[in-house]
Amino acid sequence: MIRGSASSTVRSPGRILPSLVRRGARALAAGLVETTAGLRFPTNTPTDDGTVEEYSGDLYDGALGAVAALEAAHEITSRRPWRETAGRAFRDAAAALRISKIRHGLHGGDGGFVATALQVAHRRQDRSALAHAIAVGDALRSATFSSGDLFFGAAGTGIAFLHLQRATGEAKWLAAARAAIA
16 A cells, blocks of 8 residues: 555535636636647746746646646546646656656745655555656755755655655655755
8 A cells, every 4th residue: 555645635625616617627728738749738937048848747836736736626526637647747747757857846846846746646546657656756855955945946856755765654755854954
């Protein structure tokens, strides 16, 4: 059994929340674009060199945010198309991830991939998603920190390590989280 984190469980108070979730999930699913490279969640965010990134796999403003939201929408409403779309978007985000260019942070870095992969692993009991999360976590452990913030730095990566510790029970992730905030 792959254990989840506190963020992987959504409770539904009455009938209002599922209605809002359905509307939000429809809007997210509509934003995913089918390309020859698979499902993409486009962004118009300029990169450091001034070019525009055509695909964002980030949790904050990219495909992983859609995956997390659609997985939660499926959990609340049991709508199968959203789960299928989330699965395709997650596989595409995993395929686009470049471990050689690992980025710290939770929302704008690859710590967001770890957190989302662990949610997918827990909800689907998917060992492949867990293996992806661990591989990215290992890469993050050996990468140099450039800042301490949540979005792009050590704080966000530290939270990803705590999610890994909860999911795997391995002490190395708690040690990595401590090192990230030291």
